[in-house]
Amino acid sequence: MNRLIVTFTMLIILGFAALSAQTEQISPDLLNQVQASVEMDNYTRAMQNAVSNNDVKALARDREVLTDIDHHFAHKIPVSTITNQKVSGRCWLFTALNVLRTKVVEKYNLKEFEFSQNYLFFWDQLEKANLFLESVIASREKNIDDREVQWLFQNPIGDGGVWTMMPSLVVKYGVVPKEIMPESYNSENTRMMNRLTCRKLRAQGMQIRQWHSDGKSEKFIRKQKPDMLPEIYRLLVISLGTPPTEFTWRYIDKNDSLIVGKNYTPQQFYAEVVAVPLADYVMLMDDPSKKYYQLYEIKYDRNCIESPNWTFINLPVTDIKEFAKQSILADEPMYFSCDVGKQLDKETGVLATNLFDYEAVLGVSFDMTKEQRILSYESGSTHGMTLVGLDTSATGSVTKWLLENSWGEDAGHKGFLTMTDAWFDEYMFRLVVFKTFLSPEVLEVLKQKPILLPPWDRMF
Numbered sequence: 001m002n003r004l005i006v007t008f009t010m011l012i013i014l015g016f017a018a019l020s021a022q023t024e025q026i027s028p029d030l031l032n033q034v035q036a037s038v039e040m041d042n043y044t045r046a047m048q049n050a051v052s053n054n055d056v057k058a059l060a061r062d063r064e065v066l067t068d069i070d071h072h073f074a075h076k077i078p079v080s081t082i083t084n085q086k087v088s089g090r091c092w093l094f095t096a097l098n099v100l101r102t103k104v105v106e107k108y109n110l111k112e113f114e115f116s117q118n119y120l121f122f123w124d125q126l127e128k129a130n131l132f133l134e135s136v137i138a139s140r141e142k143n144i145d146d147r148e149v150q151w152l153f154q155n156p157i158g159d160g161g162v163w164t165m166m167p168s169l170v171v172k173y174g175v176v177p178k179e180i181m182p183e184s185y186n187s188e189n190t191r192m193m194n195r196l197t198c199r200k201l202r203a204q205g206m207q208i209r210q211w212h213s214d215g216k217s218e219k220f221i222r223k224q225k226p227d228m229l230p231e232i233y234r235l236l237v238i239s240l241g242t243p244p245t246e247f248t249w250r251y252i253d254k255n256d257s258l259i260v261g262k263n264y265t266p267q268q269f270y271a272e273v274v275a276v277p278l279a280d281y282v283m284l285m286d287d288p289s290k291k292y293y294q295l296y297e298i299k300y301d302r303n304c305i306e307s308p309n310w311t312f313i314n315l316p317v318t319d320i321k322e323f324a325k326q327s328i329l330a331d332e333p334m335y336f337s338c339d340v341g342k343q344l345d346k347e348t349g350v351l352a353t354n355l356f357d358y359e360a361v362l363g364v365s366f367d368m369t370k371e372q373r374i375l376s377y378e379s380g381s382t383h384g385m386t387l388v389g390l391d392t393s394a395t396g397s398v399t400k401w402l403l404e405n406s407w408g409e410d411a412g413h414k415g416f417l418t419m420t421d422a423w424f425d426e427y428m429f430r431l432v433v434f435k436t437f438l439s440p441e442v443l444e445v446l447k448q449k450p451i452l453l454p455p456w457d458r459m460f
Contacts, residue, residue, distance in 0.1 A: 349412025
């Protein structure tokens with residue numbers, strides 16, 4: 001036993017010796033070199049006093065950049081009301097429905113209109129729960145430490161999503177006006193409900209794996225699964241309310257006249273009132289870390305088990321901006337997602353690449369390309385909004401863009417964010433465009449067999 005301990009100790013020492021031969025620790029000499037690199041001159045001392053006692057973002061805000069950007073636009077698609085997702089990750093759902101509601105407002109001459117996000121969120125959560133259970137059944141033979149199995153149990157369900165999840169729900173469950181199924185506390189504050197739903201799904205997932213370990217057949221497991229979904233449904237009904245099966249639509253038009261419509265099921269309401277061809281929208285992506293003019297899909301990036309994964313065409317941002325311009329000039333709003341936290345001034349509602357000059361304050365460069373930011377997880381799509389406007393220079397080139405947000409009227413500039421064209425280049429990731437505005441070359445990409453990406457891809 002003593003000989004084994006000595007041998008093990010020697011291996012550890014040799015390992016550290018090999019490591020030290022290849023790496024450099026922070027030695028006294030290196031520490032002195034690092035410390036000497038910072039000269040405590042008057043500027044550095046002033047910045048130390050300023051930053052250590054204040055919010056560095058407030059100190060780095062460039063007033064000249066801010067005052068050079070106004071909120072006027074040469075072309076703006078009319079927006080009836082600003083929505084508010086509150087404390088939830090449902091920006092994708094708000095944004096997708098805001099794209100559709102423009103059609104309803106125009107078609108029925110409405111003063112204002114909003115879809116029930118809570119209604120589709122209910123079905124989104126139930127479908128995602130079923131997708132998780134099905135995925136656990138499909139992967140039951142894999143080791144619990146398999147990367148895909150780990151990912152499934154780390155992400156059994158969530159309130160986030162992308163555009164393509166909305167059509168899957170709408171075609172299956174229809175839509176209803178907001179007043180028919182208004183928000184609940186838990187739809188506006190999703191964290192606790194999500195935590196409890198995850199807990200229940202993980203327990204159900206482990207039960208499925210236990211049945212498999214005990215030698216139960218897939219037929220047996222599938223016979224038990226219908227007894228699992230009712231518990232999730234109960235949790236959703238108590239937290240969000242009961243989805244309506246039929247309703248009467250009453251609305252006020254722009255002439256302040258009360259119009260009483262007929263009775264609808266949610267599916268009938270979509271087919272007759274909305275009637276937007278959802279299959280004609282295409283998701284575009286600018287991810288310079290992947291090959292352009294290529295079709296991709298991400299595994300498990302959907303909500304309904306029978307629906308296809310989220311599929312997108314990867315294109316250079318210059319192409320995407322041209323399609324966006326054509327769409328706005330035709331009064332067609334678009335689903336837009338981006339890394340909203342980068343260079344955002346929330347108070348004024350401005351997104352500009354050089355709005356916060358951290359280098360000037362800290363004396364440290366933060367330069368990275370868009371590709372480097374993606375590959376290093378420094379940047380990725382974090383928020384969805386509706387692209388509804390653009391402004392141009394005297395020569396006709398686009399200088400800035402307008403985004404309808406879902407943070408309420410008090411956020412940004414009356415609920416909107418103004419984005420410079422340069423910011424669009426750096427931090428835009430996804431745009432959903434109607435097929436009419438895409439070039440023949442891009443439409444040809446849709447005929448490709450998509451490259452399947454794993455669920456832990458950076459763009460999930």
